[in-house]
Amino acid sequence: MKDHADCQYSITPEAYTSPAFHRLDKSLFARHWIGIGRADLVPDAGRFRTLDIAGQSILLLRDREGTLRAFANTCRHRAARLMEGEGECRGIRCPFHSWAYRLDGSLVAAPQMDAVAGFDKAENGLIPYRVEERAGFAFLCLSEEAPELDAVLGDFDAVHASWPLADLVTTRRREIEVACNWKAFLDVFNDYYHLPFVHPDSINSIYGQPDDQTPTKGAYASQFGATEGTGGLLETQQAHALPTMPGLAGREAHGARYSWVFPNMTFAANSDALWVYEAYPLAPDRCHVVQSACFHPETLARPGADASVAVYHDRLDAALDEDLAALENQQRGLACPSARPGVLHPLLEANVGSFARWYDSTTLSLTALKEPQG
Ligand code: FES
Numbered sequence: 001m002k003d004h005a006d007c008q009y010s011i012t013p014e015a016y017t018s019p020a021f022h023r024l025d026k027s028l029f030a031r032h033w034i035g036i037g038r039a040d041l042v043p044d045a046g047r048f049r050t051l052d053i054a055g056q057s058i059l060l061l062r063d064r065e066g067t068l069r070a071f072a073n074t075c076r077h078r079a080a081r082l083m084e085g086e087g088e089c090r091g092i093r094c095p096f097h098s099w100a101y102r103l104d105g106s107l108v109a110a111p112q113m114d115a116v117a118g119f120d121k122a123e124n125g126l127i128p129y130r131v132e133e134r135a136g137f138a139f140l141c142l143s144e145e146a147p148e149l150d151a152v153l154g155d156f157d158a159v160h161a162s163w164p165l166a167d168l169v170t171t172r173r174r175e176i177e178v179a180c181n182w183k184a185f186l187d188v189f190n191d192y193y194h195l196p197f198v199h200p201d202s203i204n205s206i207y208g209q210p211d212d213q214t215p216t217k218g219a220y221a222s223q224f225g226a227t228e229g230t231g232g233l234l235e236t237q238q239a240h241a242l243p244t245m246p247g248l249a250g251r252e253a254h255g256a257r258y259s260w261v262f263p264n265m266t267f268a269a270n271s272d273a274l275w276v277y278e279a280y281p282l283a284p285d286r287c288h289v290v291q292s293a294c295f296h297p298e299t300l301a302r303p304g305a306d307a308s309v310a311v312y313h314d315r316l317d318a319a320l321d322e323d324l325a326a327l328e329n330q331q332r333g334l335a336c337p338s339a340r341p342g343v344l345h346p347l348l349e350a351n352v353g354s355f356a357r358w359y360d361s362t363t364l365s366l367t368a369l370k371e372p373q374g
């Protein structure tokens, strides 16, 4: 007889539906390193973009030296919102009383405040957050207490060393709102089990059985699987296949590595393309999703590359549409009061299981932080 203790169970359905877990998830996002996608979301010096993370507006920008920086998007005078949307700027000027900040966050001008005894510009710069780049990805941390990013990522670089991830260029960044919990969205991206049932005629025949999950050290999970053709295209589109990324060889040139950097960013490193999904909680049953598609610059320099890249983008949309219908249906089932954790397949839902373990232990420690010590 099989022993249940050997089985990995899914996260409790309540964590996908209840306001209490939604609050817990927001505090998870406020305490941990969060993957905010590709670092070229602000490509050059002076480019900025505002992000909403855990209900907090963040101003992300590249300073004059090209260093990525993140600040609370709130003025140090009387807390007006500083910037909206995205664009280019030479500095940051508050629309309320015109305090002006450099791109490094330092306060450079505050009208008439020089006459105020005790006022020191050096003490009134923008509130900075940690933001770092690794392998072409950008990571943000709102907490001062979280460990260094390298300690969190562990052996991430070594596991992904074959792919020239840092060189890849984003060709598309698409944002959508999905009627499911953010964790469910990330789960399905890492799920081999659903392929024959949700994607029977689009991509299923491209994917074989994946390899055993890669043992990893760090807050991420990763699994490689061989593919028949490229997973970057639908079964019917394989004639549009772009070349393998420079440097990729052997088995890794004929498959896809699915990785999930906990909690909120997951990606598929294919032989010819990378795509990335970030998911952010909006409500227990609603999330904000960012999709990025990336290619090597040598691939993009080829004649006719634009037309081929558009076919890759279409494949992403086609598979996503099939997933969205499955996710919205799953969310309805998760809301059933009798829903309970289920047994995961150790090979076909390996990354899903790893995240479930990480989430259970992390949220348990967050809950412990809030409860009085007895
Ligand atoms: S609130 Fe920004 S200058 Fe007054």
Ligand SMILES: [Fe+2]
Pocket (backbone or CB within 6 Å): 188, 189, 194, 198, 199, 319, 322, 323
């Ligand atoms: Fe899917």
